[in-house]
Amino acid sequence: MLARCSPLVFLALSACVIQTLPPAEAPDLTTLERSFDEPWIVIERDLGGHALIEFASRAGSLEGGEPLVAAMVAEAIAERVGAIATVLPGLTLIRKDSTPSTIASDVESLLEALRRPLGEDEIAAAFERIVSLRRAQEIAHSRAAILAAFEALGVPEAIPLGSERDPLPSSRALEAFRKTLAEPAHSKWIFVGEFGDRTRRRLARLLDDPKGDESRGNGGEAPRNADSDGGAARTSSLPLRQLELPRKDQSKKVAGPASWALVAALPKLEQARSIEGLIRDRAPFRGASLGLAPSSAGAFLVISGEGRLGADELRFMKSELIRLSRPLLPRAPTSYRDAGEAIAGVALEFASDARSGDIVLALGIAEPRASDDDLLAAFADDPEFISFPHDDFTGYGTSIALRLKRALADEPRSEAGRTELLLEALRRKCLARGLEVEVLRNDGDAIARLYLNGAPQLGEVDRFIQCFLRDIPSNGSLEAARAALLRRLAADPYQDLLERLSIALAPSSASLFFGVESKTVRDRGRTRALHEALEALRLKERIDAAVAGERAGAVAEQLGYALAALPKGERERSLSPAPIGELRSIAPIEGVPVMGFGVRLEIDRGDDLSAYLRALTQRLESSGVRVIRAERSSRGEAGFIALIVSLGGDAPVALRQRVEAALPDERAIEEARVALEYEDLLRGSGPSARAIALLNHRSNEAGTRSAPRLVGIVATLGAPPLAP
Known part of the structure; x- marks a missing residue:
């Protein structure tokens, strides 16, 4: 018989709840993988x-x-032997409780039930129970939207219990399915017990x-037949239906309680499983119901919810599903908590066939009254993509480099250190996720680099x-970064000298060389202001990216959809540090062994x-002259250099003359540019160096080149003494 179904959304796909097993340790995965092709x-x-007896068939x-x-058909056969049936789009399960002493006779009874044609009374009784079960299942408001989505895909039969308007199937159709269901080539038997x-x-x-007596020595599984296809008994004369899906995304709206459903038809079950795990409890999917079902065309991932879906939320969902369907997959291996979960996993793997092609999406909308089609129009739009x-x-490996343009340059002087604080907090967030992100200063920009x-x-x-x-960042992560x-x-x-x-060098600009203990860095309780500053950094116009390595193209595609989903901001504004006339010298402080020099230049390109x-x-x-510290920074066409040099035996005036003579x-x-390019070439064999080179090439590719032009030089004493 079919079990009484819960009104959960996922069960709108299923004819019943899969019965749970008593707690039992999961089997070894290697054992399951070796036995996957066995009957x-x-x-x-x-x-x-x-x-426990579990009969699984790819005929769903x-x-x-x-x-x-x-x-x-599944209901009628299960009723014959007192079992419970579950029907999914690409899988039929019949589960029966048994005992070790009676399991062989129970299998024999189920085999006979599968082979015997259905009688008219059985068909009528099964139809009556299906109708009753469907009415109970329709309590779930989103069922109408899920059905609409599958109808948009052209496969309404993916919903096993159908709809009220579906007529009684013909006895010919029922008999044809029964024969396909019983085909050995389409089925697998799973037994649990001692x-x-x-x-x-x-x-x-x-x-x-014929070799069942040897199975104990083979990890508790049936041995592989000599025939690579599982023997003559596994050869099918009734091939399964080859499902043809639309090439483009489809949508449909129906009358019903306000709800929505997004069905992703994916080429592989492992893709569907991976995406389900990645989107669970994450915006914009948080709160939605998720369901997974195998098919001969890969697998269906069903995402649904009650109420009305916003157009922006729908666009984000579509973009994320397309991004996550790209060819990369998670590293985490499949694992099962117990024997019941293992049985379900084996059945899903068994029922799912991979197909060629890409993800296909279908949107189902149910609304109580007619309304405009803005949501359907939003779904029809292709998600934006940024190529970089x-x-x-x-x-070996792949490296990602992200540039946050003007992240440091746009800081007000009173907020110096704000970006460094945010980047440190983000670096720690990534570290908590198992990723070591390196954060670099690049003149007025910030660069985040990740090596995989x-x-x-x-x-x-x-x-x-x-x-990233x-x-x-939470208050705790901001405090740790602070x-x-x-x-x-x-x-x-x-830091004080810098x-x-x-x-x-630039009185009206933000700090050129990080080191100021501003209120942002020193004071607590500024979380809201820091979050607003972070939002201003995460704008589409302010982020460049580059990827290098063995899978750079696939990673770039992942990032391209993610960057396209970022909010848009203001156009880049021209940066103009203080004019030349505002440069002023600093009075020297006697009695210290180091001297600081600042040089301001006009430059055409960052690498100059x-x-x-x-x-x-x-x-x-x-x-x-001993150079202790050298820093550089830029703001638009203005370049800045800070040098800390050892005073040695020179007088400050003489040392300044030596520095000016060395300009x-x-x-x-x-010559220095050629040397740097050669060093970059030597380092460029690795993905990390290549990613940075690609990023810098983008920022330097426009405009003509001329030598940097000196604007002015300042000098000061006053740094702490050198450590011995």
Whole structure:
């Protein structure tokens, strides 16, 4: 008989609840995998004198060809032997309680029930029970929307219990399905319990396996037949229906309680399982009901909910489902908590056939009264996608680089350190998700770099998207980041000098060289302001990305959909630091052994600043000046360099003259640029260096190049003494 169904949304796909087993340890996965192609499996477990028979067939409701066929046949056969049936789009299960001593005779009874044609009285009784069960199931408001989604896909029979308008199937259709259901090539038997050798031999004879007496030595499973297809008994004369799905997404609206359903037809069951695990308890899917069903065309993932769905929410759902259906998969292996879960897992794997092609989506909407079709129009739109540089090359691992444009440059001086605080909090969020993200300063920008060791997995890429582009740091994570920054500041003796150079070089700009203990870094209780600042960084226009490595193309596609889903912000504004006339020197402080110099330049490209700094430090060191610290930063077309050098035996005035004499000319800058490009080439064999190179190439590819032009130089004393 069919079990009384719960009104849960997932069961709108199913004809009944799958009966649970007594608690029992899950079988070894290797054992299950070895036995996957066998006609029957024995899972040795102590069920306290009980045993279980599970008959699974790939012939589900889709194989019936029209609504109700599969459910009625399964119901009639289960009723014959006192079993419970479950029908899914691509799977029919008949489960019967038994005992170790009677299991062989119970299998024989079920085999006979599968082979015997249905009588007219059985058909009438099954139809009556199906109608009663469907009415109980219709309590779930979203059932109408789920049915509409499958009708939009052209497979209304995916709902085993059908709808009120479905007529009684013909006896010919019922008999054809019964024969397909009983085909050995489409079925698998699973037994759970403790069985002796005699019982195993009898089961083997019943199921056409002549080697059943050897199964105990094979991990508790039936041995593989010599025939690679499982022997002559597994050869089918009744092939399963080849499901044809639309190439484009479909939608349908029907009358009913306000609800919605989004059905994703995926080429592989493992894709559907992976996506189900990734979207559970995550916006925008949080609160929705999720269901999974196998089919001959992969698997169906059903997402549904009550009430009206917003257009923006629907677009985000569609974009996420398409992104997550790309070819990468999570690293986490399949695991089962107990024997009952293992049986369900084996049955789903057995029933699902992979297909070629891409994800196909269907939207079902139920509304109590007619309304406009804005939601259907929103669903018809293709999700936005952002293409960015990527480089697939043979190597080990893949690296992602994200640039947050002007993240540091746009800070008000009074909020100096705010971005560093946020980036540290995000880095810690990613670390909690098992990802080591490296955060780099790149002039006025910030760069986050992630290296994925080995072949990247969808789960890793998705966790990076979540932690760096979507997660909101809590008060606790912000406080931990604040404490880490304060420790870093306290450990650096030159931060005060760097900040004074920053003020001298660009009085009206944000701090050029991080190190200010502003209120943002020092004071607590600014969580809301920090969250608002983070939202301003996570805008589509402010993020560039690049990927390099062995699976760069697939990872770039994942990120492309995620970046496209970010909110839009204001257009980039032109940055103009304080004019030249506002540069002012700082009075020297006597009695300290180091001196700080600040250089301001006009530059065309970011890599010009790196070449200038390289040439300057080389010329200083070749002249005997010891460079202790070198920093660079830029704001638009203004470049800034900070140097901390050892005073040595020179007077401050003499040391300044030596620094000014070392300022590089155009030839020295070009030589430094060539040297840097050569070093980049040597480092560029790895994905991390290549990702940064692609990112920098994008920012430097526009405009003409000329040598940096000196605007001014400032100098000051006053740093703490050098450590001995």
